[in-house]
Amino acid sequence: MINNKRVVVGMSGGVDSTVAAYELKRMGYEVIGVNMRLWQDPYLEDAHLMHEGGCCSLSAVEDARRVCAQIGIPFYALDFKAVFKETVVDYFIDSYEKGETPNPCIACNKFVKFDALLEKAKQLGAYYVATGHYAKIDFNEASQRYEIHQSDAVEKDQTYALYNLTQAQLAHILMPLGSFKSKDEVRAIAAQFDIQIAGKSDSQEICFIPDDDYVGFLSRNGNSEMREGDFVSTSGDVLGKHQGIARYTVGQRKGLGVTFGKPMYVVGIDVVNNRVILGDNEAVFSETVYADTVNFIPFEDFKDGYACQAKIRYSAQAASCKLYHHKQGIKVVFEMPQRAVTPGQAIVFYDDTLLIGGGTIRKHKK
């Protein structure tokens, strides 16, 4: 029997997931705490670099186990290594090798947290999966659809990474932190639990690269070697040598290893010719963005010319734009040109605080 009061909560042992589990228990749910064991770089695992700090470390399992005992809920560590490797790590590597800049958190949400974990929750007789994401899920009676709204704690909002969620998934997801006004409110509740704040770097960019050295990671785990190639100007003139395309991302200025007479930025990556294209500040701006693998939440489809706001990266300001259908995907035309539109990253749409949907950026032009 599927119990619609039973919920599986992904627990990292940190503040957010602990408070999420605690809140659900307080609301009367039957809560099961789960720590997802994910794939780790064998090199770092061997060097025992993964055992301290970070949400995927062994100490995180013990932290999660301890807070679950304090909350008074059962706790289990579950193995998601294979699915994580396949859908997140391999995608991450492929994306860089294609000259794009991946977003592994979005892939993890789509394939691991809200797919594999949701499937596991069903096996455990739970109706819901819950996480400590800062986002609000509502059911709109008028449209009969689930909607995602930005968190009331605006600076913590995590809706950007949730645009892929489908109606079928949303019916089974709870995010109890969405209505908290600030992280301080969450911390105040967390204060009663024995959470090891020390040694937990939640600012980590990518959980499977705890040392933040993604270039080192790619050279150990990638399929193709990092090959030296040319920096070229937008008109094709050779400007110098680069150290392998995976080291560069659109908009990057620092770390090019070559100095020019004026500030130069990465404006594109040409995988076929193994070239990194550089341009001046002007050249980093684009008005039109093409995206595919799109998903929309409050509706299935839109009319060409649909006006909304879009973020081209997690930290970007939402900017006014219009959406048009284009081949298999969409075309987004911004009112004001956007800086450093990066293929591989997500473009995410909002109507004020309502998350409309998003897609993967493939191309852009002036």
Place this chain on the structure above:
Amino acid sequence: MHKERQVGTFKMDKIYLDNAGTTRVRDNVLKTMSSFFSTNFDARTTEKILSEARQRIIELLGASQYDVFFTSCGSEANNIALNVMADLIRKSAGRRRIFYTAIEHASIYRTVESNAFEDFERIRLAVDRIGMPLHHNEIDGQGGAATMMYVNNEIGSILPVYKWIDTFKSANILTHVDAVQALGHIKLTLDILGADFVTLSAHKIHGPKGLGILLVKHELAPFVEQILRCYTINMPYVMGFVTALEARYKAMTEHLEHAAMLKTYIITRLKQIHQEIKIIGFEAVDSEKSVSAIINVQLPYLEGDSIVIGCDMAGIAVSSGSACSSGTMQASHVIKALGFSEAEAKRCFRISTSDFTTVEEVDRMLEVLCTMLEPFEERERNDQQ
């Protein structure tokens, strides 16, 4: 009968169906150990008690050609046997190679595959669908070592160790048998089995945890003594083991009948619950081929760790695969070695019964299983409509 027990600050009302993992101590074993724990014995008396205990073990196991060593667990005994064999081969003219099956316990395969054997050729014997090792044509007269379990801990299959030990011996190969899961389910006569080393463990037969027994052929015993750590033998545990072994041997027929009854009952019920439920290993009750107390079940829809969790939340202990350092269940290397895919191996779990297991307890576990399968059956019915 199943009832709640208050132990220290812990309240336990678990139904325990993980007896191949460990077993609770029998009441008379506890009584024996308690009296030996709470009495002072001088060195001479202790020596005498241990000597008599060894003698009794030798009698019960038909092991007159063996010396008895006590270790802290079965894994330590396995480790010592492997290391002594390796040292002996290094000192001899024999070929540096070790045969082991693909379904050995972690304490065997991890040691064999570790640096300790890096100068050895490691020959892993493949097994068939029920765990029987397949012939290997490199078993010639050039020496080496071999280790083989008597009974597999996950599927209960009895390996043809008599035949294999003969084959290895005639090829001048040193032999070790890990008989941890055979003890108490099969009447052992080690003199006839003839392996050079045999491992046993006390806690699988309602003896104490923390006592392994390594039996070593007389002529090889001095080599074990050389590498044994210095320690005080846990004499009360040894006495507990002897008591547990005597109790089991006295009631072997009843034990086997009870286990066979439960296996038949469990499998019959499982087949009624869902036609796609499969038994891994020997399905029929046959004391020549498998230990009835171990039943490995493959489910449709559900992964083994889901069943372990679902049962745990209902106060029932079963097991799946082997736990890694984080406590995660990983797909069993044993089931994979039988030729099942990763996904198939993940859908397996183990029920292991004891003399204390009742039909009511089994029913409770099967009820949980039914509850967990129900939504998936419903989903399938809906999909078909």
